[in-house]
Amino acid sequence: MAPIPLFTSPRALSPFCSLHSSFVLHNPQSSNPEPFKKSLLATFCPEPVACRASRRPPASETASLPTADPSVVEAEGTGAAAPSPGERFLEHQHARARAVLILKQSGSKEKKKNKRGKAVSSSLEVCCYGCGAPLQTEEADAPGFVDPEIFELVDIVDFNGSFLARIRDLAGANPIILVVTKVDLLPKGTDLNCVGDWVVETTMKKKLNVISVHLTSSKSLVGIAGVISEIQKERKGRDVYILGSANVGKSAFISALLKTMAKKNPVAAAAHKYKPMQSAVPGTTLGRIKIEAFQGGGNFFDTPGVHLHHRQAAVVHSEDLPFLAPQSRLRGQSFPVVSKSNLTAADNVGLNGFSIFWGGLVRIDVLKVLPQTRLTFFGPRKLQILMVPTAEADEFYHKEVGVLLTPPSEKLRELWPGLQSVRQLKIKFEDQKRPASDIAISGLGWISVEPFGLGVGQNEFVDCKGELHLDVHVPKPVEIFVRPPMPVGSGSAEWYQYQELTEAEEELRPKWYY
Known part of the structure; x- marks a missing residue:
């Protein structure tokens, strides 16, 4: 049975919008942001980020540790002098760089192979600010581990083409909240319950850990309040970065969020007066735009779009x-x-x-x-x-x-x-x-x-x-995608078939809202 929608009486209140992107939440009390990197993985970490392995323990923990006896001299590289996981990683990286340099000088036949491999690694990896290890989300005890909260937005008109291909690489097993925009553009008579079920079925085939789906429109504000509620629940005082492919409407989406938040939030009301510029031309957002939108601290960041080579x-x-x-x-x-x-x-x-x-x-x-x-x-x-x-x-x-x-x-x-x-x-x-x-x-x-x-x-x-x-x-x-038919139009509810699920499967399956 289809779930009961959260909002059943949408009203046209705001300018047109579409969007496909992701939110990543960061600690607002971290050090000043570095220049925004161009690679997709880099967009998730625009500020210097220290992984778990390189973070120093708080003073309350270190105060209780025993003080070393100055009369006891430990062998170099053992005990308190032992290198940290980050230092070991940097040592490995430096050795690798020296080996590549030797190969370049010697004119080895493997020169091009190593050079090409190194170039790909340096351009696609984002490293920890503290230890230099590539950031990852799978091994909690390994260097470079981070634990992001991720919101991904997808354009319903270009559902397949607007997914960021590397979202799984960053998210790993972490939960993702999927927000689908542009639903106001679907043909007249479309049953959003059918569309929500279709989105869930299609997304589950991508093997992503999606915990909920929100059908939204930045033009009519359908579903925007539900997304705001989800952000406030998951944000926990951290910043929100709005990410996505070029020209999918990130700036317009932020405007819709601010307009809805402004009704109860004076900080968001002030920010809405200086909302980001919207344009049909990709590249209008040239750099990160910081928007103070939350009471008690924390910001939105509108970011330049990621250019996907497989789109028209x-x-x-x-x-x-x-x-x-x-x-x-x-x-x-x-x-x-x-x-x-x-x-x-x-x-x-x-x-x-x-x-x-x-x-x-x-x-x-x-x-x-x-x-x-x-x-x-x-x-x-x-x-x-x-x-x-x-x-x-x-x-x-x-x-x-x-x-x-x-x-x-x-x-x-x-x-x-x-x-x-x-x-x-x-x-x-x-x-x-x-x-x-x-x-x-x-x-x-x-x-x-x-x-x-x-x-x-x-x-x-x-x-x-x-x-x-x-x-x-x-x-x-x-790219060309062959997919199950999307149920759109007045007659789609008659032929669309909901999946028959057991109670256990229904419990694990993401719910959709609008």
């Missing part, structure tokens, strides 16, 4: 980026377009032998589908969707890219690399009443694949099991 925003020119941002509620656009009187017409040839262009960014070649198959596109309305015979698709694209097929815009078409990557999909179906799957395009939207979307005649016999063949073309290195 990584290949589209900055002038064309507004094409990728949905500005209003999504409405599915279906192909083929037929009138109701033609749904079961004998001369209906369906989609076989046709190619569908989604702007200049996606091309789908329909190789083998049922005559009743329907493809429904969910994404920004500014991108035109056009269908042509596959035999004419290459010539059509070469002629119309930058004209009818945008982005890219016409003045940038000469720089456009084209649709270099092709993925051959074989999608199995076994249910006449529900879509077979979604084809999600990272950074753009998704296509719902319905084998029987056009309906079946009363006297028409069809096999409810089979396979659909499609070729999907995208620019390199944009």
